[in-house]
Amino acid sequence: MPQRRLRHFLFLTGLLLCMLPHTGVAQEGSGQTRPLVEVLRALESQHQIKFSFLDKDLQPLQVTLKEGLSLDAALEEIRLQTQLEINRLDPRYFTLSKPQRISVCGRLLDNFASEALAGATIEVMGSNQTATTDADGNFTLGEVHRDATLRLRFLGYKTRYLPASQLLRSQPCTTLVMSMQYQQLDEVVVYKFLTSGLSREPDGSIRMRPADFGLLPGLTEPDVLQSIQALPGIKSIDETVSDINIRGGTNDQNLLLWDGIKMYQSGHFFGLISAFNPYLTETVTLIKNGASARYGEGLSGIIRMDTFDEIRRTYFGGTGFNLISGDAYAHVPFSDRIAFQFSARRSVTDLLNTPTYDLFTERAFQNTEISTLGGADSDQIAGREESFYFYDFSGKLLVDLEDRHRLRLNFLYIRNSLFYGETLSDNSENQSDLDQQNFSLGGRLASTWNDRWTTEVSGYLTQYDLDSYYLTESNNQQLFQLNQVKETALKTRADYHPMEGIRWSNGYQFLVTGITNISEVSRPPFESRIKDVLYAHSAFTEWEYEGPEKRLLTTAGLRLNYLTNPGDFQQALLEPRLSLRYKLTPHLALEALGEFKNQTSLQKVDLEQNFLGIEKRRWILADQDSLPVVTSRQASLGLHYDRGNWLAGAEGFYKEVNGITTDTQGFQNEAQFNGEIGAYSVYGVETLLNYKSEAWSTWLSYALNRNTYRFPDLDPSEFPNNLDIRHTASMGTNYTRGGLKLGIGLNYRSGRPYTEPEPEPNAVNTLVFPNRINFQPPNSSRLPEYLRADASAVYSFALSETVQASVGASVLNLTNRKNILNVYYRLSDQNEVERIESISLGLTPNLSFRIRF
Structure with missing residues (x-):
């Protein structure tokens, strides 16, 4: 029995030994993935051969070899798995190298x-x-x-x-x-806000994407600065894009950024058309309150335009025209890392007179020197010559230096040019020239160092020029005026993400702003040259937190500004910022926003005759004497509901602005000459109700504002603001089906305040020289209400597989209603009071045709 057990034990032991792998490469790599260097050493030992190679070439490589392979089979398997070049120098020596x-x-x-x-x-x-x-x-x-x-x-x-x-x-x-793409911090809360391409962001800002833009009444193309006026709390009191009023503030209190560059000119046709090409603009962000600490100035609001920033593998572009201008744009990639974008637009107004141009001309030049040249001697005019045109072009170079570094270079040039001349019967001439231009150059380097750290360094140079020349040969008088702004900026920013849902940003910014104002008159001789320079150093820090399930999103920041000029002006200002959004339910969110801001560059409103009466605003700099640094503080609280097809929102706000002067507010009564320093406060409520579906979007918005001036040195010291529009409402609908888009809308607002003269015979004060008008209490009268209906239609179709086309038609002021935009009074040469009215655009049609590829 024991012998039988011994035989069984020996048999099983032998069987197990037979099942063990053989020595050599098969034993080392039997179906296992092993480092290539280890496998080569085993082959050298088994076959008595030598391999020559660089350790750094083979160190990271691994292979998987089957059992029982011959030397040639093993080398072939290594070649297939590693794509190494294996050369046999003689029966014993081999070399291994990496192929290119x-x-x-x-x-x-x-x-x-x-x-x-x-x-x-x-x-x-x-x-x-x-x-x-x-x-x-x-x-x-x-x-x-x-x-x-x-x-x-x-x-x-x-x-x-x-x-x-x-x-x-x-x-x-x-x-x-x-991995699927998630953009937690850039989440869009409302995918369709009034029309497609408009959305409300979690931080309270409004974002517009022109490429996805639907249709707003009165527009056939996505004019950036016209489109934002459809939003509650934003309007232009004189129907222009160069005078946009956000929550009761003046246009110069808006910060307008194009690819991070501050713009001092925004419009063509002296404010009737936006100067920025929408087809290369990827996003437009509007901030009314709660701005990030990285933004300076912009007391009333921020309008930020960003062009396409990604290098596309294929080119795209388009061209088109309407009854005012024609344009073209393109994105051209040179490689995977370099691309160039450009856009160009030019008016056809000096080549072709269209009904739209005639109506725009009548609106832009009414009550100006252009419309009244000749005066009482108009019957003596023997000939007229006029020329008006505008153009703009932009370019952007995109370079991806590495996968983690992006370099972007931008430039933009905008120009409006007007010439008007008259030849009188005595062969004398009256000549008027007005030229307005803006040139900007900027650059930005954005770097992603790792998953936690990103940095950005940017800078720009921008220059704005407005000059006019007026010659009257009969009086041998020449008038030259210049308003010039030069600004240079350097900005840095670093973002750190210590953990998911938290971002910490820090940065430093340096700006040098110089503004020159020149006036020269030949007869009587007069010359004024004023140049001011201001240096601004700013540092900021900001924290952003996103809570679990995205119920809470808050951003809190602090900005420190140190302002100085070559004289003795020095001032430090600390500005806290806050943006908080909390979801009470999945469809109802509470939003609280607040900010402190300051502004140093403002616009002074000159007399009606300056710059031919067309561009009456001159940029000036704060000097802490006659013009202090303007400061503001603002807070708002809102509720926003979004569920299914319905969107509703209500937001109350309060804003206080200190340090304004009567020179910058556009007074057209006795206060326009005094330059008193004061303040204004505005509070109100903005509401919106929007129904949206795949084909329809219908909205109704209403805003209630109360805007009050406080000037201690005036009597009375408190009175309605020039922009005190108590009630504003708009309603509209647009329809999209296939390639067809239709839109119709109605805009209403109550009348703006103005000042009337005293009744006769007390209308003129003859006890002073020169004589002046005796006015009633400031802004004690109001204009009639404003009402305008607009409509648009656009049809898109395919010309080929790669080329799309669209035709559009629009009508502004469908009812041809005569809306009075402004009223002011002046003394005639006969010492009589004249009433001057500024009238809105009448019924204004426009047509457009576009091609995209």
Whole structure:
């Protein structure tokens, strides 16, 4: 019995020994993935051979070999798995080296559903090599440089960057998963706000995307500065884009940014048309309150325009025209890392007179020197010559220095030019020239150092010029005026993400602003040259927190400004900022916003005759004497509801602005000459009700404001603000089906205040020289209410597989209602009081045609 057990034990032991792997490479790598260097050492020992290679070339490589392979079979398997070049120098010595070109392959899957991603794009950075995945998510690329980087992209998923050496072609190919793209901090709360392409952001700002823009009544093209006037709390009291009033503030209290560059000119046709091409503008952000601490100035609001910032693989562009101007734009990629964008627009007004141009001309030049040249001697005019045109062009160079660094260079040039001349019967001439232009140049370097740190360094140079020349030969009088602004800026910012949902930003900014004002008169001789310079140093810090399930989003910041000029003016200002949004329910959110701000560059409103009466505003700088630094504080609280097809919101606000002067407010009574310093406060409520569906969007908005001046040195010391529009309402609807878009809307507001003269015979004060008008209490009268209906229609169609076209028609002021925008009074040469009225645009049609490719 024991012998039988011994025999069984010996038999099982022998069987187990037979089952053990053989020594050599099969033992070392039997179905296991092992470092290549370790496998080569085993082959050297088994076959008495030697391999020559660089350790750094082979160190990261691993292979999987089957059992029982011969030397040649093992070397071939290594060659296939690593794409190394293996050369046999003699029966014993071999060399291994990396080839410069390799083949790569892979399979892309969705990391959520583990499904194949068909149609994903794989690009070899720095070359023209590309591939797309097939129905199973597979791709293959040959002759790829070993040190190249591959970019893997699929719509809705995060872009991945991988070294080509990690995707060596082998069996099976490497499986890669793509993560879905989430933008937590940039989440859009309302996807359709009045019309497509408008959205309300969690921080309280409004964002417009012109590429997705629907249709607003009266517009056939997405004019940036016209479109934002459809929003509650924003209007233009004189129907222009160069005089936008946000929550009762003047236009110069708005901060207008184009790719981070401050703009001092915003309109063409002296304010009737926006000067910025919307087709290369990717987003427009409007901030009425609670601005980030990185923004300075802009007491009333911030309008920020950002052009396309991504390098597209293929070009795109378009061209079009309407009854005022024609334009073209394009995005041209030179490689995966370099692209150039440009846009250009020019008016046709000096070549072709259209009904739209005639109506715009009548509106822009009414009650100005252009419309009244000749005066009492108009019957003596033997001939007239006039020329008006405008144009703008912009460019942007996009360079991705590496995967983590982006360089952007921008320039923009805007110009309006007007000439008007008269030849009288005695061969004398009256000549008027007005030229307005803005040139801006900027650059930005954005860097992503890791998942936590990003930095940005930017700078710009901008120059605005407004000059006019007026010659009267009969009186041998010449008048020259110039208003020039030069500003240089350097800005830095660093963002740190210590953990998910938290961002900490810090930055420093330096600005130098110089403003020159010149007036020269030949007869009687008079000359005035004033140049002011102001230096601004600013530092800011800001925290952003997003709570669990995104119920709470808050941003709190602090900005410190130190202002100085070459004289003895020095001032430090501390400005807290706050933005808080809390979801009470999944569909109802409470929003609280607050900010302190200051402003140093303002616009002085000159007499009606200056700059031909067309551009009456001159930019000036605060000097802490006759013009102090203007400061403001604002707070607002709102409730916003969004569920299904319905959107509703109500927001109450209070704003107080100190340090204003009568020179900057556009008074047209006795206060316009005094330059008193005061303040204004405005409070109100803004409401919006919007129904939206796939085809329809209908809205009704209403705003109630009460805007009051306080000037201690005037009598009375408190009276309604020049922009005190108590009631504003708008309603409209647009319809989209296929390529057809229709829109119709109605705008209403109560009359603005103005000042009337005393009744006769006390209308004129003859006891002073020169004589002046005796006015009633300031802003004690009101204009009639304003009412305007607009309509638009656009139809889009395909000219080919790659070319789209659209035709559009619009009508402003459908009812041809005569709206009085402003009234002021002046003394005639006969010492009589004249009433001057500014009238709105009448019924104004426009047509457009566009091509996109």
